[in-house]
Amino acid sequence: MALAGVACLGLASCGDFLVIEPKTFVSEDNFWNEKTDVQQMVTGLYVKMQNDAFIRRCVVWGETRCDNIVQGLNASTYTNLDRTLKEDLLSSNEFCGWTTFYDVINNCNIIITRSDEVAENDPTFTPSDVLATKAECTFLRSLCYFYLVRAFKDIPYYTVAIQSDDDIPALPAISGDIVVRNLIADLEACVGNALKAYPKDSNSRYNSNCNRATQNAIYALLADLCLWDGQYQKCVDYCQKVIDAKYNQYMEEYTNVVNMSGGSPVLFKNTEDTYNFNGIAKGFPLYPCFSGNTYGNTFDQIFGGNQNSFESIFELAFTYDGSDGNYLANAAMAALYGNHFSSEGNNGEGFMAVDEKIVTDIVNNTNGSIFENRYDVRYYENLYNSKFSTNEYTEAYIAKYVNTGVTIEASTGLTLPFKPTFSMSTLSNRNFIFYRLTDVMLMQAEALIELGSENVTYDEEGNPTSTGIDDNLKRALYIIWTVNRRSNMVPNTSNNTYALDVNKYSTKASLEELVLKERRRELMFEGKRWFDLLRLCHRDKNTEAIKNRVSAKGSSTSSNSLFTNYESLFWPYHKEEVRKNKDLNQKPYYGSDDEDGNYASTN
Numbered sequence: 392m393a394l395a396g397v398a399c400l401g402l403a404s405c406g407d408f409l410v411i412e413p414k415t416f417v418s419e420d421n422f423w424n425e426k427t428d429v430q431q432m433v434t435g436l437y438v439k440m441q442n443d444a445f446i447r448r449c450v451v452w453g454e455t456r457c458d459n460i461v462q463g464l465n466a467s468t469y470t471n472l473d474r475t476l477k478e479d480l481l482s483s484n485e486f487c488g489w490t491t492f493y494d495v496i497n498n499c500n501i502i503i504t505r506s507d508e509v510a511e512n513d514p515t516f517t518p519s520d521v522l523a524t525k526a527e528c529t530f531l532r533s534l535c536y537f538y539l540v541r542a543f544k545d546i547p548y549y550t551v552a553i554q555s556d557d558d559i560p561a562l563p564a565i566s567g568d569i570v571v572r573n574l575i576a577d578l579e580a581c582v583g584n585a586l587k588a589y590p591k592d593s594n595s596r597y598n599s600n601c602n603r604a605t606q607n608a609i610y611a612l613l614a615d616l617c618l619w620d621g622q623y624q625k626c627v628d629y630c631q632k633v634i635d636a637k638y639n640q641y642m643e644e645y646t647n648v649v650n651m652s653g654g655s656p657v658l659f660k661n662t663e664d665t666y667n668f669n670g671i672a673k674g675f676p677l678y679p680c681f682s683g684n685t686y687g688n689t690f691d692q693i694f695g696g697n698q699n700s701f702e703s704i705f706e707l708a709f710t711y712d713g714s715d716g717n718y719l720a721n722a723a724m725a726a727l728y729g730n731h732f733s734s735e736g737n738n739g740e741g742f743m744a745v746d747e748k749i750v751t752d753i754v755n756n757t758n759g760s761i762f763e764n765r766y767d768v769r770y771y772e773n774l775y776n777s778k779f780s781t782n783e784y785t786e787a788y789i790a791k792y793v794n795t796g797v798t799i800e801a802s803t804g805l806t807l808p809f810k811p812t813f814s815m816s817t818l819s820n821r822n823f824i825f826y827r828l829t830d831v832m833l834m835q836a837e838a839l840i841e842l843g844s845e846n847v848t849y850d851e852e853g854n855p856t857s858t859g860i861d862d863n864l865k866r867a868l869y870i871i872w873t874v875n876r877r878s879n880m881v882p883n884t885s886n887n888t889y890a891l892d893v894n895k896y897s898t899k900a901s902l903e904e905l906v907l908k909e910r911r912r913e914l915m916f917e918g919k920r921w922f923d924l925l926r927l928c929h930r931d932k933n934t935e936a937i938k939n940r941v942s943a944k945g946s947s948t949s950s951n952s953l954f955t956n957y958e959s960l961f962w963p964y965h966k967e968e969v970r971k972n973k974d975l976n977q978k979p980y981y982g983s984d985d986e987d988g989n990y991a992s993t994n
Contacts, residue, residue, distance in 0.1 A: 446723035453918030477946035499532035522584035598699035630835035641676035654682035686799035695796035725819035839867035
């Protein structure tokens with residue numbers, strides 16, 4: 392896949408309002424003649440999403456402000472990020488810039504608009520090709536818009552193709568809730584036209600069925616949007632379509648025998664453990680956390696090696712293009728999370744590091760530990776610290792998107808029963824994952840919990856005698872149990888000493904807290920945590936879910952004075968966007984600040 396060759400299509404200069412000027416190549420009539428013209432433009436969309444500024448925003452908007460992150464070694468040298476960590480958000484902050492996202496959006500609009508005329512000129516661009524192309528672009532456009540809604544709440548929204556100054560409509564910010572419902576309608580209308588699978592690519596580091604939009608990717612995004620919008624039954628249904636598709640893929644590509652000693656996916660059915668909810672008989676196809684006598688297989692399969700794992704639904708590939716060796720580096724993750732190939736203390740770490748509580752509470756057996764026990768492989772996979780071998784557990788750096796693999800073995804003489812050894816590289820070649828199977832499973836569990844209720848029985852005098860959970864809550868608990876169980880470093884499934892104790896979760900409230908914790912454990916540092924907390928605030932229309940968990944980092948600001956207003960959870964509009972777009976008004980919460988305007992946006 393020759394990505395680099397089409398990266399120049401449709402580019403705009405840095406400061407452009409919604410990147411709509413100047414358009415050159417994409418607006419020339421003589422360009423839109425052949426199927427290959429459209430294919431080049433579609434490929435260019437993915438190149439734009441590989442842009443350093445795009446990936447940085449995915450991480451900063453979705454992770455930086457949450458309770459997983461503190462300042463890394465070099466945070467103070469990166470003013471915009473340092474202010475973000477301290478909850479000092481100004482309209483001059485580069486991360487208030489949205490250029491890279493609207494660049495993708497506008498090019499999606501252009502492709503959708505001009506595909507029909509290409510079909511008229513080139514009979515090889517068939518009607519089904521046109522519909523599939525439009526579905527793919529609708530997915531990418533909707534994904535970009537959903538990031539913008541979660542970052543800014545109310546945003547400019549348009550679906551027309553802007554190819555010149557004369558095409559620019561009035562673009563005020565409209566309600567994010569309206570945008571989300573429009574996105575759901577758009578995706579529902581096109582998902583049936585999307586490809587279920589692409590032909591296999593000859594490049595072993597590239598997999599179209601992970602690295603391009605498929606029906607599974609659209610269903611995953613639909614589930615995410617519906618969960619945000621409170622359409623819980625739709626969320627459950629869309630998640631199930633992804634789960635069923637992955638189950639069918641498993642049945643076609645792997646044996647149906649549960650072999651817990653190998654590295655390939657297996658069916659976690661829960662039938663060999665003490666807890667068994669018979670409502671789900673097929674099981675979930677997931678990688679076991681161990682292969683042979685060592686652990687870390689889940690990390691190796693999903694984040695290491697060639698990536699593009701069986702569990703992947705949509706991820707951006709950063710790889711050699713297979714022809715001339717041009718290398719597309721994920722420089723954003725190397726900068727934000729660090730390059731662990733450098734020796735400790737050699738300024739090789741990134742701008743962001745792991746909150747100390749995550750590092751220490753499992754070591755200190757803190758009550759309410761983020762990780763339930765010391766046998767959860769994700770603790771060892773997520774955290775890198777070369778001093779663990781000397782029983783020093785005071786700090787750690789982020790392992791995801793940085794290290795290329797991990798081997799976790801039993802240890803003796805250490806505080807913790809396991810010791811990780813990471814494979815490191817100077818190459819910034821880690822894919823960025825937007826959706827994977829356990830993310831979808833946990834979205835379904837969260838939606839089921841919101842649909843569920845407690846079954847209360849009463850005696851003759853009307854006093855409650857017992858409380859139980861309905862089938863929606865039971866099903867949700869089974870899903871959460873499965874995700875947790877596959878990360879349990881106890882190969883013998885009859886040994887439940889360290890399995891999730893389902894008896895602790897007999898109320899809807901306890902399950903709401905459990906699924907939030909499980910998503911944190913499973914998706915830590917993947918750009919999800921802030922959005923998960925934000926979704927709860929959006930649901931309740933208050934700031935409590937974040938206010939009770941998050942505080943400013945490296946600042947004297949009291950956590951009690953943060954997040955007092957719902958608007959404070961979202962970013963201000965960049966002051967340059969407000970200046971250029973006369974229909975865009977700055978949010979009242981942020982006023983008309985132009986403090987610290989001496990450093991320019993780099994969006």
